[in-house]
Amino acid sequence: MDELINKRVKEVLHGNQEAFEEIVIHFQHRLYQVCYRMLNNAAEAEDIAQEAFVRAYVNLETYDQKRKFSTWLYRIATNLCIDRIRKKKPDYYLDATIPGTEGLDMYSQLAAVQKLPEEEVEKMEMKDRIQYEVNRLPDKYRTIIILRYMEDLQLQEIADILEMPLGTVKTRVHRGREALRQQMGSM
Protein backbone atom coordinates (compact mmCIF):
# COMPACT_ATOMS: atom_id res chain seq x y z
CA MET A 1 0.00 0.00 0.00
CA ASP A 2 2.76 2.41 0.95
CA GLU A 3 4.41 1.75 -2.39
CA LEU A 4 1.24 2.58 -4.25
CA ILE A 5 0.88 5.81 -2.30
CA ASN A 6 4.48 6.76 -3.02
CA LYS A 7 3.87 6.09 -6.69
CA ARG A 8 0.90 8.44 -6.59
CA VAL A 9 2.97 11.04 -4.78
CA LYS A 10 5.56 10.91 -7.55
CA GLU A 11 2.83 11.32 -10.16
CA VAL A 12 1.49 14.38 -8.40
CA LEU A 13 4.98 15.82 -8.21
CA HIS A 14 5.22 15.38 -11.95
CA GLY A 15 2.17 17.55 -12.37
CA ASN A 16 -0.65 15.02 -12.39
CA GLN A 17 -3.23 16.54 -10.09
CA GLU A 18 -5.65 13.67 -10.51
CA ALA A 19 -3.27 11.30 -8.80
CA PHE A 20 -3.75 13.35 -5.66
CA GLU A 21 -7.43 12.53 -5.65
CA GLU A 22 -6.57 8.89 -5.14
CA ILE A 23 -4.48 9.81 -2.14
CA VAL A 24 -7.39 11.78 -0.70
CA ILE A 25 -9.80 8.91 -1.30
CA HIS A 26 -7.43 6.53 0.43
CA PHE A 27 -6.85 8.60 3.56
CA GLN A 28 -10.06 10.63 3.85
CA HIS A 29 -11.74 8.59 6.58
CA ARG A 30 -8.66 8.21 8.73
CA LEU A 31 -7.81 11.87 8.55
CA TYR A 32 -11.37 12.98 9.08
CA GLN A 33 -11.65 10.71 12.09
CA VAL A 34 -8.56 12.16 13.79
CA CYS A 35 -9.88 15.66 13.25
CA TYR A 36 -13.32 14.68 14.45
CA ARG A 37 -11.94 13.14 17.61
CA MET A 38 -9.70 16.10 18.25
CA LEU A 39 -12.30 18.78 17.59
CA ASN A 40 -15.52 16.98 18.49
CA ASN A 41 -17.40 18.84 15.80
CA ALA A 42 -18.32 17.47 12.38
CA ALA A 43 -18.22 20.74 10.45
CA GLU A 44 -14.88 21.77 11.88
CA ALA A 45 -13.45 18.32 11.39
CA GLU A 46 -14.39 18.40 7.72
CA ASP A 47 -12.90 21.85 7.30
CA ILE A 48 -9.64 21.01 9.01
CA ALA A 49 -9.22 17.61 7.38
CA GLN A 50 -9.73 19.17 3.95
CA GLU A 51 -7.31 21.91 4.83
CA ALA A 52 -4.77 19.25 5.85
CA PHE A 53 -5.03 17.64 2.40
CA VAL A 54 -4.64 21.01 0.70
CA ARG A 55 -1.53 21.74 2.77
CA ALA A 56 -0.15 18.32 1.94
CA TYR A 57 -0.70 18.99 -1.75
CA VAL A 58 0.89 22.42 -1.71
CA ASN A 59 3.88 21.25 0.31
CA LEU A 60 4.20 17.84 -1.25
CA GLU A 61 7.74 18.45 -2.39
CA THR A 62 8.86 18.79 1.21
CA TYR A 63 7.61 15.28 1.99
CA ASP A 64 10.50 12.88 2.47
CA GLN A 65 9.59 9.84 0.38
CA LYS A 66 11.72 7.55 2.49
CA ARG A 67 9.25 8.00 5.33
CA LYS A 68 5.67 6.93 5.68
CA PHE A 69 3.23 9.19 3.91
CA SER A 70 0.50 8.63 6.48
CA THR A 71 2.82 9.81 9.27
CA TRP A 72 3.44 13.04 7.44
CA LEU A 73 -0.25 13.50 6.73
CA TYR A 74 -1.22 12.85 10.35
CA ARG A 75 1.34 15.41 11.48
CA ILE A 76 -0.17 18.11 9.29
CA ALA A 77 -3.67 17.27 10.49
CA THR A 78 -2.89 17.09 14.21
CA ASN A 79 -0.99 20.38 14.07
CA LEU A 80 -3.91 22.07 12.34
CA CYS A 81 -6.31 20.68 14.94
CA ILE A 82 -4.17 21.89 17.83
CA ASP A 83 -3.99 25.34 16.26
CA ARG A 84 -7.72 25.41 15.83
CA ILE A 85 -8.36 24.36 19.43
CA ARG A 86 -6.04 27.09 20.69
CA LYS A 87 -7.79 29.72 18.63
CA LYS A 88 -11.12 28.76 20.12
CA LYS A 89 -9.96 29.24 23.67
CA PRO A 90 -10.50 32.53 25.46
CA ASP A 91 -7.47 34.75 25.29
CA TYR A 92 -5.97 34.85 28.71
CA TYR A 93 -2.24 35.02 28.70
CA LEU A 94 -2.14 31.46 27.61
CA ASP A 95 1.44 31.67 26.41
CA ALA A 96 2.73 32.62 29.80
CA THR A 97 4.79 29.87 31.37
CA ILE A 98 3.49 28.62 34.66
CA PRO A 99 6.07 29.17 37.40
CA GLY A 100 7.71 26.01 38.65
CA THR A 101 6.98 23.98 35.55
CA GLU A 102 9.29 23.14 32.74
CA GLY A 103 8.02 25.12 29.81
CA LEU A 104 4.41 24.30 30.52
CA ASP A 105 2.06 27.09 29.55
CA MET A 106 -1.63 27.47 30.15
CA TYR A 107 -2.40 25.87 26.82
CA SER A 108 -1.15 22.52 27.98
CA GLN A 109 -3.40 22.70 31.00
CA LEU A 110 -6.58 23.53 29.18
CA ALA A 111 -8.95 21.00 27.81
CA ALA A 112 -10.77 21.38 24.53
CA VAL A 113 -14.23 21.47 26.06
CA GLN A 114 -15.71 23.08 29.10
CA LYS A 115 -16.95 20.93 31.91
CA LEU A 116 -20.61 20.06 31.74
CA PRO A 117 -22.93 19.66 34.71
CA GLU A 118 -22.69 16.22 36.30
CA GLU A 119 -26.25 15.18 35.53
CA GLU A 120 -25.88 15.96 31.84
CA VAL A 121 -22.72 13.88 31.67
CA GLU A 122 -24.48 10.96 33.27
CA LYS A 123 -27.25 11.05 30.69
CA MET A 124 -24.77 10.75 27.81
CA GLU A 125 -24.43 7.69 25.71
CA MET A 126 -21.24 5.80 26.31
CA LYS A 127 -19.63 6.82 23.02
CA ASP A 128 -20.38 10.46 23.58
CA ARG A 129 -19.17 10.19 27.12
CA ILE A 130 -15.82 8.80 26.03
CA GLN A 131 -15.45 11.49 23.42
CA TYR A 132 -16.33 14.11 25.98
CA GLU A 133 -13.84 12.81 28.53
CA VAL A 134 -11.04 12.51 25.99
CA ASN A 135 -11.63 16.08 24.93
CA ARG A 136 -11.33 17.21 28.51
CA LEU A 137 -7.79 15.87 28.69
CA PRO A 138 -4.98 18.41 28.56
CA ASP A 139 -3.66 18.96 25.02
CA LYS A 140 -0.51 16.99 25.40
CA TYR A 141 -2.33 13.84 26.51
CA ARG A 142 -5.36 14.17 24.29
CA THR A 143 -3.61 13.98 20.93
CA ILE A 144 -1.58 10.97 22.01
CA ILE A 145 -4.55 9.13 23.52
CA ILE A 146 -6.58 9.72 20.34
CA LEU A 147 -3.82 8.49 18.08
CA ARG A 148 -3.16 5.48 20.28
CA TYR A 149 -6.68 4.25 21.00
CA MET A 150 -9.00 5.76 18.46
CA GLU A 151 -6.65 5.57 15.49
CA ASP A 152 -5.00 2.43 16.84
CA LEU A 153 -1.47 3.56 15.97
CA GLN A 154 1.71 2.08 17.37
CA LEU A 155 3.69 4.07 19.92
CA GLN A 156 6.63 4.47 17.55
CA GLU A 157 4.38 5.83 14.82
CA ILE A 158 2.90 8.35 17.26
CA ALA A 159 6.42 9.41 18.20
CA ASP A 160 7.17 9.96 14.51
CA ILE A 161 3.99 11.94 13.92
CA LEU A 162 4.50 14.23 16.88
CA GLU A 163 8.27 14.31 16.47
CA MET A 164 8.83 13.33 20.06
CA PRO A 165 11.06 10.75 21.72
CA LEU A 166 9.39 7.37 22.18
CA GLY A 167 9.90 7.63 25.95
CA THR A 168 7.90 10.86 26.11
CA VAL A 169 5.06 9.29 24.17
CA LYS A 170 4.98 6.31 26.54
CA THR A 171 4.92 8.51 29.60
CA ARG A 172 2.11 10.57 28.16
CA VAL A 173 0.08 7.51 27.23
CA HIS A 174 0.44 6.33 30.81
CA ARG A 175 -0.55 9.66 32.30
CA GLY A 176 -3.34 10.20 29.80
CA ARG A 177 -4.72 6.78 30.57
CA GLU A 178 -4.53 7.43 34.28
CA ALA A 179 -6.20 10.83 33.90
CA LEU A 180 -9.00 9.26 31.89
CA ARG A 181 -9.47 6.53 34.45
CA GLN A 182 -9.94 9.12 37.15
CA GLN A 183 -12.33 11.16 35.02
CA MET A 184 -14.38 8.07 34.29
CA GLY A 185 -14.28 7.00 37.93
CA SER A 186 -17.67 8.53 38.58
CA MET A 187 -19.36 6.19 36.14
Place this chain on the structure above:
Amino acid sequence: MEKCPKHVVHFIHAFLDGEITNEDEQVMNEHLKICEECRETFEELRQTVTLMKGVGIVEAPPGFVNGVTARLPKQTIKKGPSKWFRQHPFMVAAAMFLLLMSASFFSSFENEQQFSFTKQPNLVVEGETVVVPAGETVVGDLVVKNGDLRIEGEVDGNVTVIRGSKYMASTAVITGSSEEINEIFDWLWYKMKSMAKEVIPASKDPKLENE
Protein backbone atom coordinates in the same frame (compact mmCIF):
# COMPACT_ATOMS: atom_id res chain seq x y z
CA MET B 1 -1.97 2.80 45.99
CA GLU B 2 0.82 4.70 47.74
CA LYS B 3 1.60 1.79 49.92
CA CYS B 4 2.03 -0.52 46.95
CA PRO B 5 5.42 -0.84 45.26
CA LYS B 6 5.75 1.77 42.52
CA HIS B 7 6.93 -0.70 39.93
CA VAL B 8 3.55 -2.40 39.99
CA VAL B 9 2.01 0.68 38.41
CA HIS B 10 4.72 0.59 35.77
CA PHE B 11 3.98 -3.08 35.16
CA ILE B 12 0.30 -2.32 34.74
CA HIS B 13 1.06 0.30 32.10
CA ALA B 14 3.61 -1.90 30.39
CA PHE B 15 0.95 -4.60 30.34
CA LEU B 16 -1.54 -2.24 28.73
CA ASP B 17 1.07 -1.22 26.16
CA GLY B 18 1.69 -4.89 25.44
CA GLU B 19 5.31 -4.50 26.40
CA ILE B 20 5.50 -6.43 29.67
CA THR B 21 7.92 -9.33 30.12
CA ASN B 22 6.63 -12.66 31.40
CA GLU B 23 8.48 -12.27 34.68
CA ASP B 24 7.08 -8.81 35.32
CA GLU B 25 3.62 -9.99 34.44
CA GLN B 26 3.90 -12.72 37.08
CA VAL B 27 5.03 -10.21 39.69
CA MET B 28 2.11 -7.97 38.73
CA ASN B 29 -0.41 -10.77 38.92
CA GLU B 30 0.91 -11.85 42.31
CA HIS B 31 0.44 -8.35 43.59
CA LEU B 32 -3.01 -7.91 42.09
CA LYS B 33 -4.15 -11.05 43.90
CA ILE B 34 -3.33 -9.59 47.27
CA CYS B 35 -4.05 -5.90 46.71
CA GLU B 36 -7.62 -4.91 46.10
CA GLU B 37 -6.81 -1.28 45.43
CA CYS B 38 -4.36 -2.06 42.64
CA ARG B 39 -6.74 -4.62 41.22
CA GLU B 40 -9.40 -1.97 41.03
CA THR B 41 -7.07 0.48 39.33
CA PHE B 42 -6.00 -2.19 36.91
CA GLU B 43 -9.57 -3.09 36.03
CA GLU B 44 -10.55 0.53 35.60
CA LEU B 45 -7.63 1.20 33.32
CA ARG B 46 -8.37 -1.85 31.28
CA GLN B 47 -11.98 -0.85 30.98
CA THR B 48 -11.06 2.68 29.96
CA VAL B 49 -8.89 1.31 27.19
CA THR B 50 -11.57 -1.09 26.03
CA LEU B 51 -14.16 1.67 25.97
CA MET B 52 -11.89 3.97 24.00
CA LYS B 53 -11.12 1.32 21.46
CA GLY B 54 -14.82 0.69 21.14
CA VAL B 55 -15.92 4.19 20.22
CA GLY B 56 -16.13 3.01 16.66
CA ILE B 57 -15.22 4.55 13.39
CA VAL B 58 -16.40 7.81 11.97
CA GLU B 59 -16.30 8.30 8.25
CA ALA B 60 -15.75 11.42 6.25
CA PRO B 61 -19.04 12.82 4.94
CA PRO B 62 -19.96 12.27 1.28
CA GLY B 63 -18.53 14.97 -0.95
CA PHE B 64 -15.43 15.21 1.18
CA VAL B 65 -13.06 14.35 -1.68
CA ASN B 66 -14.72 16.83 -4.02
CA GLY B 67 -14.41 19.44 -1.33
CA VAL B 68 -10.67 18.88 -1.19
CA THR B 69 -10.33 19.00 -4.98
CA ALA B 70 -12.24 22.26 -5.09
CA ARG B 71 -9.90 23.78 -2.54
CA LEU B 72 -6.69 22.79 -4.29
CA PRO B 73 -4.81 25.70 -5.83
CA LYS B 74 -5.36 25.94 -9.58
CA GLN B 75 -1.78 26.13 -10.76
CA THR B 76 0.28 23.00 -10.70
CA ILE B 77 2.50 22.72 -7.72
CA LYS B 78 6.04 23.96 -7.73
CA LYS B 79 8.41 21.38 -9.04
CA GLY B 80 11.41 20.97 -11.26
CA PRO B 81 13.95 23.75 -10.84
CA SER B 82 13.29 24.60 -7.23
CA LYS B 83 13.50 20.97 -6.22
CA TRP B 84 16.67 20.52 -8.23
CA PHE B 85 18.16 23.60 -6.57
CA ARG B 86 17.43 22.23 -3.16
CA GLN B 87 19.03 18.92 -3.93
CA HIS B 88 22.20 20.39 -5.45
CA PRO B 89 23.23 23.26 -3.22
CA PHE B 90 26.85 23.03 -4.37
CA MET B 91 25.98 23.37 -8.03
CA VAL B 92 23.77 26.32 -7.24
CA ALA B 93 26.57 27.98 -5.28
CA ALA B 94 29.03 27.38 -8.12
CA ALA B 95 26.63 28.76 -10.73
CA MET B 96 25.92 31.81 -8.61
CA PHE B 97 29.64 32.38 -8.20
CA LEU B 98 30.28 32.22 -11.93
CA LEU B 99 27.32 34.43 -12.66
CA LEU B 100 28.38 37.11 -10.24
CA MET B 101 32.01 36.94 -11.29
CA SER B 102 31.20 37.27 -14.95
CA ALA B 103 28.80 40.08 -14.18
CA SER B 104 31.59 41.97 -12.49
CA PHE B 105 33.88 41.28 -15.47
CA PHE B 106 31.37 42.61 -17.96
CA SER B 107 30.35 45.57 -15.91
CA SER B 108 33.94 46.56 -15.34
CA PHE B 109 34.46 46.44 -19.11
CA GLU B 110 31.37 48.46 -19.84
CA ASN B 111 31.56 50.97 -17.04
CA GLU B 112 35.19 51.92 -16.87
CA GLN B 113 35.07 54.69 -19.41
CA GLN B 114 37.66 56.83 -17.73
CA PHE B 115 40.96 57.50 -19.32
CA SER B 116 43.71 56.11 -17.14
CA PHE B 117 47.22 54.81 -17.43
CA THR B 118 50.03 53.41 -15.37
CA LYS B 119 51.95 56.17 -13.71
CA GLN B 120 55.53 56.22 -14.86
CA PRO B 121 57.80 59.24 -14.31
CA ASN B 122 58.78 60.00 -17.89
CA LEU B 123 55.43 59.71 -19.67
CA VAL B 124 53.94 62.66 -21.50
CA VAL B 125 50.17 63.05 -21.88
CA GLU B 126 48.65 64.86 -24.84
CA GLY B 127 44.89 64.96 -24.50
CA GLU B 128 43.91 61.31 -24.24
CA THR B 129 47.11 60.04 -25.74
CA VAL B 130 49.97 58.79 -23.65
CA VAL B 131 53.34 59.35 -25.23
CA VAL B 132 56.56 57.61 -24.49
CA PRO B 133 58.93 60.33 -25.72
CA ALA B 134 61.82 59.50 -28.02
CA GLY B 135 65.03 58.70 -26.20
CA GLU B 136 63.19 57.93 -22.93
CA THR B 137 63.01 54.46 -21.39
CA VAL B 138 59.99 53.51 -19.32
CA VAL B 139 60.91 50.80 -16.85
CA GLY B 140 58.02 48.50 -15.89
CA ASP B 141 54.69 47.48 -17.38
CA LEU B 142 52.46 50.05 -19.01
CA VAL B 143 48.67 49.90 -19.14
CA VAL B 144 46.52 52.51 -20.87
CA LYS B 145 42.76 52.45 -20.54
CA ASN B 146 40.32 54.30 -22.78
CA GLY B 147 43.06 56.19 -24.49
CA ASP B 148 45.76 55.86 -27.14
CA LEU B 149 49.39 55.14 -26.69
CA ARG B 150 52.19 56.43 -28.89
CA ILE B 151 55.57 54.93 -28.38
CA GLU B 152 58.56 56.80 -29.69
CA GLY B 153 61.02 55.69 -27.10
CA GLU B 154 61.54 52.43 -25.22
CA VAL B 155 59.35 50.42 -22.84
CA ASP B 156 61.12 47.89 -20.69
CA GLY B 157 58.09 45.75 -19.83
CA ASN B 158 54.68 44.64 -21.12
CA VAL B 159 52.39 47.06 -22.89
CA THR B 160 48.58 46.78 -22.75
CA VAL B 161 46.12 49.15 -24.35
CA ILE B 162 42.50 48.70 -23.39
CA ARG B 163 39.98 50.27 -25.73
CA GLY B 164 42.42 52.41 -27.53
CA SER B 165 45.08 52.23 -30.19
CA LYS B 166 48.76 51.83 -30.02
CA TYR B 167 51.04 53.65 -32.40
CA MET B 168 54.63 52.65 -32.69
CA ALA B 169 57.24 55.03 -34.08
CA SER B 170 60.12 53.45 -35.95
CA THR B 171 62.31 54.06 -32.95
CA ALA B 172 59.91 52.27 -30.57
CA VAL B 173 61.14 49.30 -28.57
CA ILE B 174 58.98 47.09 -26.30
CA THR B 175 60.92 44.45 -24.46
CA GLY B 176 57.85 42.66 -23.09
CA SER B 177 54.68 41.53 -24.82
CA SER B 178 52.21 44.05 -26.12
CA GLU B 179 48.48 43.77 -26.71
CA GLU B 180 45.43 45.79 -27.55
CA ILE B 181 42.11 44.92 -26.01
CA ASN B 182 38.91 46.10 -27.63
CA GLU B 183 36.54 43.16 -27.48
CA ILE B 184 34.80 41.81 -24.45
CA PHE B 185 36.36 38.40 -24.81
CA ASP B 186 39.82 39.84 -25.00
CA TRP B 187 38.92 41.74 -21.89
CA LEU B 188 37.76 38.61 -20.11
CA TRP B 189 40.88 36.76 -21.11
CA TYR B 190 43.00 39.63 -19.95
CA LYS B 191 41.23 39.74 -16.58
CA MET B 192 41.66 36.03 -16.10
CA LYS B 193 45.30 36.18 -17.03
CA SER B 194 46.01 39.05 -14.68
CA MET B 195 44.17 37.23 -11.91
CA ALA B 196 46.21 34.12 -12.54
CA LYS B 197 49.36 36.18 -12.44
CA GLU B 198 48.34 37.61 -9.12
CA VAL B 199 47.69 34.18 -7.73
CA ILE B 200 50.86 32.67 -9.18
CA PRO B 201 53.37 35.50 -9.29
CA ALA B 202 56.10 33.31 -10.77
CA SER B 203 54.15 32.47 -13.90
CA LYS B 204 55.49 34.34 -16.90
CA ASP B 205 54.66 34.41 -20.50
CA PRO B 206 56.97 31.80 -22.05
CA LYS B 207 57.43 34.05 -25.08
CA LEU B 208 59.02 36.59 -22.81
CA GLU B 209 61.77 34.25 -21.78
CA ASN B 210 62.58 33.40 -25.35
CA GLU B 211 63.22 36.99 -26.21
